[in-house]
Amino acid sequence: MSGAFDLSDAPLDLAALAGALDSASAGACVTFEGRVRNHNEGKPVVRLAYQAYAALARAEGERIVAEAHERYAIEHAACVHRVGTLAIGDVAVWVGASAAHRDAAFAACRYVIDEIKRRVPIWKNEFYADGESGWLHPDGTPVDDGAAR
């Protein structure tokens, strides 16, 4: 399970990551890439930065991948999350899961990205075209916007 979850301050090598999922008995491989979008909540985004509490993020990320193995009949699963400054189109997070059958591969990939977004201490700061920036909630709404949504 070593390297099942990692943080990276450099662009992700997607081919190398996918290669780690290979297995002669795995008939299905599902991957998820989360990319930096050029907009959020209707505002143009020019770049963003991720901060992580690295020690806890790694531990919680490894725990999530281990949970995926317990819940689904998968062969391999892995996730890498970027930290630092990213540009539009950069891959911010990558998840991959392989399994004998596609049900398990889809379910495990979805489980990992959902739990990563919900539980891992990583924060996204968006920089907008108007020069403003702001830390985001898990649902993509600003932290400093006091109104309940």
Place this chain on the structure above:
Amino acid sequence: MSGAFDLSDAPLDLAALAGALDSASAGACVTFEGRVRNHNEGKPVVRLAYQAYAALARAEGERIVAEAHERYAIEHAACVHRVGTLAIGDVAVWVGASAAHRDAAFAACRYVIDEIKRRVPIWKNEFYADGESGWLHPDGTPVDDGAAR
């Protein structure tokens, strides 16, 4: 939508396929790879061959990708299916979908592979370690096995 579905008698260039999903507004990209497994129904598989009724397969594949666009808020979707002889580990089918949000990307990718397997006139012939071979049903059971399952 041109090239949304294709048949290929050569190994798939996965990086090139994934590149076609890129979009500055797509925050989520989900891919599925179906690979040749080394076993099926408990029998060791050494290689397999796909036959396709090419004209109808292309038309039905394009229709399925178009349906995914109608059903889900995706930006791009594509699928390529191999024909001819494949070895263990080769990618037999690739599906990719990109969208602003991951719900749509996961759902569209799953829809396309499920419908491809259900509707597109492509047939898999497995060659086993014991020298036998056999055409398969959609559920992975042999065509010539008369018993209902």
Place this chain on the structure above:
Amino acid sequence: MKFKLLYFASLRDRAGRDAEAVESQAADPRALYAEVDARHGLGLAPERLRVAVNGQFATWDRALADGDEVVFLPPVSGG
């Protein structure tokens, strides 16, 4: 009428060919399949097949015309 038939998968193995030109008075795919099944012993009941005419899925009682390409499709297993 003359028809062009294509064979795939187990039907190709049973028929021993991937295509053939057939002269027949069959009015629809159902009647045509009965003829070629009797000749080749194709081994699959029509309820387990689909049929395509001129590159499109068709019904078993579709009227056939001279020159049609008719394909009987075993259960698919792509992916």
Place this chain on the structure above:
Amino acid sequence: MKFKLLYFASLRDRAGRDAEAVESQAADPRALYAEVDARHGLGLAPERLRVAVNGQFATWDRALADGDEVVFLPPVSGG
């Protein structure tokens, strides 16, 4: 007791630092947060935060010990 605090995201911006050493008699994270919030004006009620002690998620009434690393975690937004 001496604690090491780390700040992330909006709390880092409000505190104007990413870490600080704090001398405090706070018995648990709840009391410690009240102190640093009063000093820095961190802007988030504790109900919206989680807390970690020595690199593991912890409860707000966990007993603190001298030398603990304490981190108040804003709502996460990775992915």
